[in-house]
Amino acid sequence: MISPRFSRRVLPLLVAALTLLLGQNHCFAETRTTNLWWAPDAVTVGGHKVDHLLTFVFNLTGITFIIVAAVYAWFIVKYRYRPGVRAVYSHGNDKLEAIWTCIPAVVFIGLAAYSNHLWKELRSAAPADAIPIDIVAHQFGWFIRNPGLDGKLGAFDQKLLSTENTFGIFDGDPDGAGKDDYSSSDLIIPVGRPVNVILRSQDVIHSFYIPEFRMYQDAVPGRKIDWVWFTADRTGSFQLACSQLCGSGHYNMKAAVKVVTQEEYDKIVKEKSKEALLDNLKKQSAQQQHDDSAPAAASQPVAQR
């Protein structure tokens, strides 16, 4: 197996040189020139924990593999056919069987326990102060709805999802939390604050995948998945990719993810919330006038055969 440490030095320089010669580099998201044989650096708190486990499993399997392969190669060379030398007549050894059943069992079950412990931690309920972000996947992008200054998302109903009502928002939002929600095409979150993503889908199964966040979750139509949360621990530009085959546009389904400082984030939220509030007021008064003159037409539900 290739040691990540060796490959960090020599090969990336070669690959980077090749890439600069052969390819174009947009600075849309961070381009990687180091660590190309391993995973990109993790940028979330949970991501670092995943990396601990990843490195542990890599070392465990790597060392075991090297030992097994070395012994195997030695057997192949040492016990090759030689004239006059007979094989040993042996049907096995029960004691050895017991040993090499028990030791792997203990190791694997131990690993399962460790993994499940971390899994429980990563998938625990989002903290109460997490910023909720509503993401509705569709062919072939994501509609992203951010809470405004109040930090709360407007209520929605899955059954109301439609081509016009992309978030399934109630017409009459009782507590008014949704009035300042604004949508965006990019996912913009502040550094150091937990973010809780609520995943839904309008049509087929998509997914929410950001490699640097070590985060993956399928978005299933008809369901609301709200256990995805993470805390980014440094600023930067990343990419959100769809990683569940969703049709012919799957290969191009991506969005930008920006982790910004708290100040920048506050600025964006303030600005966008204000716009959203104004938009809402305008819509309300337009609707009022429309209602007075003609009854509203029903919009088409999305998943229609």
Add this chain to the structure above:
Amino acid sequence: MQPIAQKEEGLVSYKHEAAPTPHDDHGGDHHHHHAPHHGFFRTYVWSHDHKMIGMQYLFASLLFMAVSGALAMGVRWQLAFPGHPVPVIGHLLPASIANPDGSIAPGGYNALVTMHATIMIFLAIMPILIGVFGNFLIPLKIGAPDMAFPFFNALSFWLFFVSGIIMLASFFVPGGAAAGGWTSYAPLSTTAIYQGSAEAGHTYAQGQSMWALGIFINGLASIAGAANYITTIINMRCPGMTMFRLPLTVWALFITSFLLLLAVPVLSAAGAMLWFDLNAGTHFFSGDNVTGGQPLLWQHLFWFFGHPEVYIMILPAMGLVSEILPVFARKPIFGYRAMVYAIAAIGVLGFIVWGHHMFVSGMNLVLSATFSLSTMVIAVPSAIKTFNWMGTIWKGSIHFTTAMLFCLAFVILFVIGGFSGIFMAATPIDLFIHHTYHIVAHIHYVLFGGSLFAILGSIYFYFPKMFGRMMSERLGKWHFWLTFIFFNLTFFPMHNLGLAGMMRRIADPTQYEHLRNLQPLQVFVSLSAFGLGASFFLFWWNFFYSLFRGPKAPHNPWRANTLEWTLPSPITLHGNFEQTPVVYHGPYEYSVPGLSQDWLPQNMPLRDMPKNAGVAIDVD
């Protein structure tokens, strides 16, 4: 190093050959011993003879494997050179696959990926492991004249063949072949409007419907075959052939048959439901929250089949390897009973791990923990088997024939595949590598490095018995080394690509910032894949040339113990054995001390074998 097989001309006479049958002067001619009233149709098209059916499966599967390999070449072309027209044949590709300029279209790429996997799994690997080796070997190795249900057996083959025709035909219907992945997740696969099409303005799902129909018919063949094998193995063993004297190939196929019987009907049901969703207005798998369907239901049904399916594809391979390693190490299999129990354990545990495909699917998170545990546990019997294979060659006398090389490689490649699976079994790591090329690497190490290497080794091994001729060892070794090297160069870097975040089933990795810098690695992998594809031509040349021009094979070129090697090469007699054999011991009595030869056929009692005078005689 003296090879155990003959030099390319003439027969070697042994001092004490197993009881020869009166028909050992027949060469590769199939016609001689068929009853006079069997014409061409009954001999070659609708044969009830398990040996002929096995060969029918072989030729059909090799053809399907070639097609699927070609599709994979298309996949690798697109990944390395996105948007570039496919050389030479680009303009000949159907509109559902390629753009007018001959480059592969995104929807077409999805179809290539889908059908590559579907054809390899259902029309190549499974039929060869189970249809070829199951059919050909089971009655021979247990001393039976044929399968329990010969008519049913013939029907199985033709059902399989028809399912293959349907799958291939799906490329040519409007909208082209299914393109939702071989896993066909709903509701993409069950809703025509989501599937889109290269032909603007239309949405077709005929390809997906044909996929579902093909899967259903293929399933019928598998179920029929499984019932046949179980009945044969339980009821038709010759005298002395107790269950614990069965060759491990037979044990593996026996347990695989139970897996088939229990898992395939679930897939058939799911396939039928998918077909109904597409064509009959049902809503089993819809996700619209209005009609009551559940997309995750498809995944549970599919993976309840899908996980035992992968064990269906590896257990027979393990059995075949467990058969060949002792022959060329001249040593009994290490830990026969442990091997049997391990096969059974893998079979049983295989039914309770399916959720590991669904850790991040939206399934209940507590279930993820339980499936993670069972997945880790199933690694234990595989570890046991690996150690036993190593124990088999320990202190052996290893002869490096082509068949042996493939089986030796199987062991270490399967270990790599198994270890990469450990990464995914740990759920937090799966959070990160789910649906990436790490999975693709794992799949190919176990299915190609595992199953296909075992298949290739077994073809070299049983070719003399099937066709009465020897394949060329020289070409075989070239084939092995080129395959082994190119295989590793192609699939090992995919572990790295997966860790780097490369998702599966994307037609153009350069669209993504985190992948663009890895394009040189993509090109490297593709070039290695083309080399791998090219090395297959060596195999096909060797195979077909040897069919007609290979040197005539003796009864027992490998000096193996199992019952099929007591018969002539090829076996032309319906009913196989002139007299029902009697078995006196297990199949792995190699290098028994005190005998003048280092092998002991199952049908020869120890007391009848000539002993040596204390001097180790060189058997070559």
